[in-house]
Amino acid sequence: MSDPIFVPASLHPTPEQLAIQTARVRHLLVEANAGAAKTTTLALRIGQALVRGARPDMILALTYTEPAVQALIDQLRHIGVSPDHIAALRLHTFESFSAWILQQMEGTPVLTLRTQEQVRPYVLRAIDHALTQPLERHPELLATGASPAALVEGLLKSFAVLKGRMLIEQLPEDQPMSPDVADELGVDYLTLRVRNAFESIRRSPQADHPAFRHAGDASYDLACAVLGGLLSYEDSPLQLGLALIVVDEMHDTNRVMFTLLQALLTHNRRAAFVGVGDRDQVIHSQAGAEAGFMREHFVREIGQPERLPLTASHRFGPSLARAAGGLARKPYAAFGHQDTEIQALHAESPAVMATLVARLAQSHMAQHELHSLRILLRRPAQSVLLERSLLALGVDYVSDGFQSFLRRREILLVRGMQAYCSGDYSGFEDPALRADTLAAMLLFAGAWIESDELRQVDAVTAQRQAIQEAVAHPDGMRIFIDGQILRNGDPTALELLGAAMAVLAHGDLQTFGDAFLRALQPRRLAGLVLVRQDDIAEVRDNLEALVQMALLEADRDLPDVFRLLHELDGRRSRMRANRRVSLSSIEASKGLEFDHVVIPYLSRGEFAGEVGATENRNLLYVAMTRARHRLTLGFDPARPSKFLVEAGLVAG
């Protein structure tokens, strides 16, 4: 009997797509360039499995993020898979799939803590455990000037790295935790100690039924159960009778996900596997993502896969394919019915660039040929001048992957300090703004309440309640700043805040420009309360951008500049949710596509962050390849980024 072929409603598959759609091999890997139709072809493969008679629940698709699941659903719809079938398919992130499997193993549901605020009391308790261990052999390495509350965020990020890579699980079982081991794992000793305390809190009182789970814990727990042999029995919940397992964006795979994939293939021997990815899109290497899981690890730990190509981009035309190929140093073709226009936007300063990009967004709104305009930023601080310009021109926008600069905690700190110095709290009418400002000031002042295990938890609740009370009272902000922040803060932090407030009290813009950052010492201040270098650098960047922005208002005095910030904030909260113009991090745009993509700030040294050159290059590659019809690159022609030279877009 001949093989029935799934025929998509809306496109004509290329011979390469058809080969992947209809391949009858156990393990198939497709490494292909961005825009070369990887997600679409997975959707075609799913359509094919359905016409071959697989029930929808025999098909499992796994991805790393929710937006990637959504992108796959969109493609399934686009090619005409029926809504009933789509609803019955098993479409999951690794995390949601793991949570579902664990629920069957554990019977009763485990508490899911979705926000950092919810998980914070447990991290605080773990810090306390680590710091008060009577048998600790290296107490001097655990001493930190920072308040425990300020460590929480950085610790949670480090836990995610350790878990994603399953680094601790790869140590010998009886390995004692020492500073050397911490070094080997790439974390500081405090992080390692607190991580262990945190895991024992999470796993008590019953090791097989954790007290709670936070982001990433479900896949981690399931992978640990797999490695611990807990799922090797006959009626394992991973035996799902699957006919097809597909993984999209497989370059995001880390050790946890790979462990789960391996177990799924072992428990579903009749299932075919198709994985697609692009090694130049690895931007989560910090969470353990590695292109090697599509290559040597796959061959060594699963078997030799069949490999099929998707050679050309359907998303954009040959000009952009050539540039992306130059950047990634690989061949790149495109189906070029219509070429993608690449425009240069020249500006000698960040402020001029912001104005030009905002004008471009304004004219985008006045035309109907292109629908979506996405402005992609390497670092959140780059949105400061840009948002100011967009708000000034009245262009509505949304932001993805970061908050508006006006609500970032270090900006709120300065807004709060200025209000305190001038005694003028107008602009803080919104209770949520008042609460966030006080929380930010409390954080940077390193103000916290020392307490034993239970009172740690109470301290968090107490802080929330104290802020709520302060917010409800007309004079509450001032009273709270006097009574809590300036009284209970860390002495060094208070010294820095005091010096900065003395500058603010002058009320003079030029003095602010000359002396504010020198007085506040953002890196030092942030270093007292935050742990991760990129979080600390982000605080500095945002504050530098704020000063830069203030200095553009040369005809105003300092209180006027802060009034302008309040006004912009008000305007921002009244904006209509216009998705035609969006401002976004590159990470939040992965897997998506837009008619017009703008990447400003591509002068030498501007496209950089706290990661290595390869990851920066990958980030630019991901950013450029989101464009469908037009790509605009913004830079100073006298100092273009070396990446633009590599892409062949400017002369070297």
Ligand SMILES: Nc1ncnc2c1ncn2[C@@H]1O[C@H](COP(=O)(O)OP(=O)(O)OP(=O)(O)O)[C@@H](O)[C@H]1O
């Ligand atoms: N045969 C085809 N004919 C025309 N357009 C197609 C075809 N196949 C896919 N496309 C279109 O090409 C675009 C890119 O496809 P897709 O998103 O699947 O690429 P991708 O390789 O997954 O991209 P990324 O690596 O950026 O996630 C989409 O707009 C899709 O609808």
